[in-house]
Structures are given as structure tokens and as C-alpha cells.
Amino acid sequence: MTLEDLVRLRRARDRMDRDYAEPLDVPALARTALMSPGHFSRTFRAAYGETPYSYLMTRRIERAKALLRRGDMTVTEVCFAVGCTSLGSFSSRFTELVGESPSSYRARPHDAGAAIPACVAKVRTRPVRNGEAKASRRP
Known part of the structure; x- marks a missing residue:
């Protein structure tokens, strides 16, 4: 290359x-x-x-997490706002990367992260595929 x-x-x-x-x-x-x-x-x-599609979906899920934390949009509105065209595919990918459904993520409190600088929060909350999460825990 x-x-x-x-x-x-x-x-x-x-x-x-x-x-x-x-x-x-x-x-x-x-x-x-x-x-x-x-x-x-x-x-x-x-x-x-990672593939271009996987990279793009990770960006979309990162943005979706931010919109869901605000709490002023429904899951369906967030799905379309981040460029996804299928609520089912969006929910499946969100659950795969985040570990919980978009509805569950939206429903739980997110106040604890308010004092964390955005640059740190972005790194700490980046969606990770389940296999990557397990691999990163190895000593």
C-alpha cells in the first residue's frame, strides 16, 4: 500500500x-x-x-448514542437521523456494538458522564464489537 x-x-x-x-x-x-x-x-x-461498512456503522452508532442520551428523540427518529433506513438493522447493530438495545440505552440515566470531557467520553463510550471487547480484556 x-x-x-x-x-x-x-x-x-x-x-x-x-x-x-x-x-x-x-x-x-x-x-x-x-x-x-x-x-x-x-x-x-x-x-x-475493519470493512468500510463496519466503520460507517460504528460512526452512526456513536452518534446515535449521543442522540439517545439527550432523550428528546424516539429510537425510530434517531435511527433515521443517523442515516439508517431499517429500524430492525439499526437495533440489531446497536445491540451488537453497545451490548443493550437502543430503547434500554435511552431509558437509563446518563447523568454520571456529564462531568467527563467530551474527548474522553468519546474514547470510553466507543462502540466495540463483542469479540473485540473480550479480546481487549486479555492480559
């Missing part, structure tokens, strides 16, 4: 971070990176350790 490839991948990753609520797919992201969809998917996974 060349430095130029990494710059192009970063451009696509930045687009996912910025435009997470837009309807993004691999071909659109590959165009951003000036790569074919197959090459983009392979090099993205090699560079970042």
Missing part, C-alpha cells in the same frame, strides 16, 4: 466521519478514494482493520 493510497483512504474515511447520515455505500466511497470498489474495500480493511 502506497502513501498515496493511504491519503485516498483517509479522504474516504473523513467523508464517513463527516457525512455519516448520508446514504453512503462502497461504490460512492470508492469514488471518493479514486479506487475501484473491490480495491477500496480490501485496502481499507488492510489499513484500518
